[in-house]
Amino acid sequence: MTDVAFSEAELAPPRPLRRLLRTNPLLAFAAGLVLLLVLVSALAPLIAPYPADAGNATHPLETFLPPSWHHVFGTDPVGRDLFSRVLYGTRISLTVAAAVIGFSIAVGLPLGVAAGAFGGLADTILMRVTDIFLAFPALLLSLALAAVLSPSVTNATIAIAVTWWPWYARLARGTAASVAGRPFIAACRALGLSPLRTIVRHVLPNSLTPVIVQASADVGGVILTSAALSFLGLGAQDPTPEWGLMVNQGQAYFPTQWWLVTFPGAAILLTALAFNLLGDGLRDVLDPRRVVGRT
Amino acid sequence: MKLALRDVRIAFEGRTVVALDALDLAENEIVGLVGESGSGKSITALAVMGLARSLGATVTGSIALDGRELLGLSERQLRQVRGRRVAMIFQSPVSAFNPLVRVGDLFVRTLRVHGVDSTDAGRRAEDALREVLLGPELLRRYPHQLSGGQAQRIAIALAVALRSDVLIADEPTSALDVTVQAEIIELLRMLRERERLSILFISHDLAVVAQLCDRVAVMRNGSIVESGTTAGLLRHPSHPYTRALLAAVPRLGGGRTA
Numbered sequence: 001m002t003d004v005a006f007s008e009a010e011l012a013p014p015r016p017l018r019r020l021l022r023t024n025p026l027l028a029f030a031a032g033l034v035l036l037l038v039l040v041s042a043l044a045p046l047i048a049p050y051p052a053d054a055g056n057a058t059h060p061l062e063t064f065l066p067p068s069w070h071h072v073f074g075t076d077p078v079g080r081d082l083f084s085r086v087l088y089g090t091r092i093s094l095t096v097a098a099a100v101i102g103f104s105i106a107v108g109l110p111l112g113v114a115a116g117a118f119g120g121l122a123d124t125i126l127m128r129v130t131d132i133f134l135a136f137p138a139l140l141l142s143l144a145l146a147a148v149l150s151p152s153v154t155n156a157t158i159a160i161a162v163t164w165w166p167w168y169a170r171l172a173r174g175t176a177a178s179v180a181g182r183p184f185i186a187a188c189r190a191l192g193l194s195p196l197r198t199i200v201r202h203v204l205p206n207s208l209t210p211v212i213v214q215a216s217a218d219v220g221g222v223i224l225t226s227a228a229l230s231f232l233g234l235g236a237q238d239p240t241p242e243w244g245l246m247v248n249q250g251q252a253y254f255p256t257q258w259w260l261v262t263f264p265g266a267a268i269l270l271t272a273l274a275f276n277l278l279g280d281g282l283r284d285v286l287d288p289r290r291v292v293g294r295t
Numbered sequence: 296m297k298l299a300l301r302d303v304r305i306a307f308e309g310r311t312v313v314a315l316d317a318l319d320l321a322e323n324e325i326v327g328l329v330g331e332s333g334s335g336k337s338i339t340a341l342a343v344m345g346l347a348r349s350l351g352a353t354v355t356g357s358i359a360l361d362g363r364e365l366l367g368l369s370e371r372q373l374r375q376v377r378g379r380r381v382a383m384i385f386q387s388p389v390s391a392f393n394p395l396v397r398v399g400d401l402f403v404r405t406l407r408v409h410g411v412d413s414t415d416a417g418r419r420a421e422d423a424l425r426e427v428l429l430g431p432e433l434l435r436r437y438p439h440q441l442s443g444g445q446a447q448r449i450a451i452a453l454a455v456a457l458r459s460d461v462l463i464a465d466e467p468t469s470a471l472d473v474t475v476q477a478e479i480i481e482l483l484r485m486l487r488e489r490e491r492l493s494i495l496f497i498s499h500d501l502a503v504v505a506q507l508c509d510r511v512a513v514m515r516n517g518s519i520v521e522s523g524t525t526a527g528l529l530r531h532p533s534h535p536y537t538r539a540l541l542a543a544v545p546r547l548g549g550g551r552t553a
Contacts, residue, residue: 189349191378191405191453
């Protein structure tokens, strides 16, 4: 046998966490930040000092208080604790992002993979439908839809999702088409696998990486879009503690009560940044040859 | 006759690319199909697998396996033939494997598609690996952790595990270095004895074909220009194209004579 023998050390699974920290500290940082955001949104009722302030509470005597030990981010025009509201806002933003991206993947991935793998007429029809959706400027279409539906977080989510999925169909189609041309797909067919099984078990899993990367990088984009809709009055309505809405409500007071805009804005920035960094990092790491590769 | 092709015409959009009058593969025989790139060898192989249609080709004539006509079969019937009766191995061994599937899973999944239950599949996989002189530890590997030679052996082992009786080998050694080439050829020769495999060996390399095949068919521009026993054909090539191919084989010391 002239075949190369592998030592056990080479084949042993690398300790993922330590390896990640060493080779890709930026990704580790982003992942940590994302984890923190998820924890915050899950534990908001426990962390928030004034949970009631996330809702309809008003405190007429405590309006416009600047940041202090009692109110770390200050208070808003009706006296609600801004810190509590920003913490609760994490929930809304992450939920909207998860819903939009979940929907986009659920619809776009199967359509795109089918189009790319089958090619021909199926490809033409599916992609022309996608093109129709892509022909409208995304934000404008979302705005129009949100305006037609009554403004609420749910409707804003729907409005964004409708314009978001075609990108995933496009992305998945391109990847699936190139995967379908690779030799192992011909080998699958030669082994007697049905076209459907070949696509679901072999083309699809090999088309996932760009979608996963795109999904994590898109969380920031969805949050910004939903904040934009709320900012324009077409998304969340008071008293929902949505970041975009809070920025909108605070903008008139910015010169004197800077904290009203700054803290929700910083939350948007931080979240978008964390997920973008995560997406970038995943792109580098998610190549199977690099995860457990020989080099 | 294990595999018999008669008057096979393969056309793409009305343009005939293969016009093959007769090609036979007897049981336990190794037949070489030789020719330059683009001569129609690979598409002929795919036609036997029933896969040429999905590439947009129309295939007419007769392709019979053990006397049973394959050309009229439905897609479902063809899937029982592919892998199970006729297996195929490819030129680029490593890229013929799904990079995300471990070797062991590939065996189990493929065998299950062909109706073998999981426990049986695992045992068959190990037996098949032993047959191609590989250890069972390779079942845990991902394809990128295999060398080219190991990957090609595993592809062959898959045919053994599926108990295929015909193996179509499309340039199986072209991407391998010479020592590994020799091992694969030795392996195919051994499997022909032990498993009574019939092998259609497609190659552009006459030197390899000379070592392995009982008979050779030389293909050019989609037709077989000459065929016969390996020894006879190599000693007395009658067609000018065969002579040209022979002359192009590099010799030790002499370099390439054109």
